[in-house]
């Protein structure tokens with residue numbers, strides 16, 4: 195069986211190694227960081243994430259969904275915090291069983307790596323950093339402990355995240371390789387709400403909390419130990435921004451003005467703000483995602499998106515399912531398998547990138563408004579009265595496996611029909627009213 199060199203044992207790398215191991219491939223997985231089981235904290239990335247239908251399906255296919263989700267916390271809707279501290283709950287779906295789940299990144303990472311290691315032909319090497327890839331010979335050059343080494347396979351798959359070294363080699367070597375990256379003007383910083391007395395959650399546990407403030411926002415996801423991880427998404431530059439908020443007084447004043455109900459729950463706010471890094475948010479588009487039968491990209495390495503739809507990891511896990519299906523379909527023609535995987539995923543990854551940007555505006559600005567809440571209620575009413583016919587966009591993206599691009603198209607069509615219909619009804623109603631008054 196062929197040998198595959200995987201670069202990056204993050205969330206998708208571990209899962210892909212398990213899928214390939216099950217298919218009988220010899221897999222050598224190289225990760226630049228230390229083993230997450232040795233307490234290696236995933237620096238600069240979110241501590242917890244929301245996993246939903248697509249991600250769970252991918253875990254189920256390899257038989258680890260139960261193990262992975264045992265400590266996950268279901269979040270049934272958005273809990274909106276306005277400036278006065280008033281709370282509004284908006285369920286994610288008309289079916290209360292449809293929820294997203296807060297899951298710890300490090301624990302999930304460990305679960306997928308351990309799942310991969312159960313296959314006899316999967317080996318994982320930590321503290322090995324890929325510096326570049328020779329595409330024609332499918333050879334990854336690596337550094338470990340100051341030594342250089344080369345790992346040659348029949349194929350190299352880059353699962354090495356948004357700043358992929360494998361992708362950089364493709365950029366350098368492939369003529370007409372298309373590449374585009376765009377950074378948001380916003381960065382993010384993680385902060386903590388610790389557990390309350392008796393290790394209980396100090397806010398509603400089964401919700402994703404949002405403090406929408408128009409041009410910026412804070413969110414919080416629950417952790418199993420009773421704490422919440424908050425993430426502040428805020429402009430890097432500008433009169434009120436990360437750049438101008440330097441001193442403890444600045445931080446205290448900003449939080450007291452914007453998030454007064456949260457401040458009292460955040461005893462380590464000043465320390466967290468000072469010490470935690472400010473991360474950047476990038477969208478990556480590139481093409482193609484493969485070179486002959488030798489090199490392929492998967493997950494953020496192929497299509498990093500901003501995190502506002504909570505789908506980056508879910509999409510990366512879905513990539514694993516699709517690549518596995520393509521390898522099954524073309525067992526002896528790896529280039530065709532890579533090509534089919536690319537053609538099935540590219541349009542969907544592009545659609546997700548747009549959806550994720552759109553959802554940032556919805557979360558930080560629109561969730562606070564009464565119109566938003568009314569639209570969500572109308573969505574749920576239509577979903578309940580027209581089951582299987584009308585599906586809100588959020589439901590399609592989060593609680594189904596309808597390809598992202600199809601979901602976006604269908605939502606646009608539904609909106610045209612529903613809002614076109616409502617406007618027509620309104621016009622007819624006004625016309626009738628005028629006739630009545632005229633008589």
Ligand SMILES: Cc1cc2nc3c(=O)[nH]c(=O)nc-3n(C[C@H](O)[C@H](O)[C@H](O)COP(=O)(O)OP(=O)(O)OC[C@H]3O[C@@H](n4cnc5c(N)ncnc54)[C@H](O)[C@@H]3O)c2cc1C
Pocket residue numbers: 201202203204205206207224225226227239240242243244245322323324325353354355356357358359382425473492493494495501503504505506507508509510
């Ligand atoms: C703030 C934030 C919140 C998010 N929330 C969600 C969410 O709620 N739901 C969701 O679905 N997604 C979320 N995401 C997106 C999610 O984190 C990513 O889509 C997901 O981690 C992608 O998995 P990956 O395996 O492709 O990349 P990564 O998880 O980034 O893993 C890449 C791995 O490759 C390793 N690596 C990198 N370079 C090299 C090299 N040169 N050599 C060897 N190893 C290397 C890295 O150390 C890492 O382990 C969020 C992202 C952010 C930033």
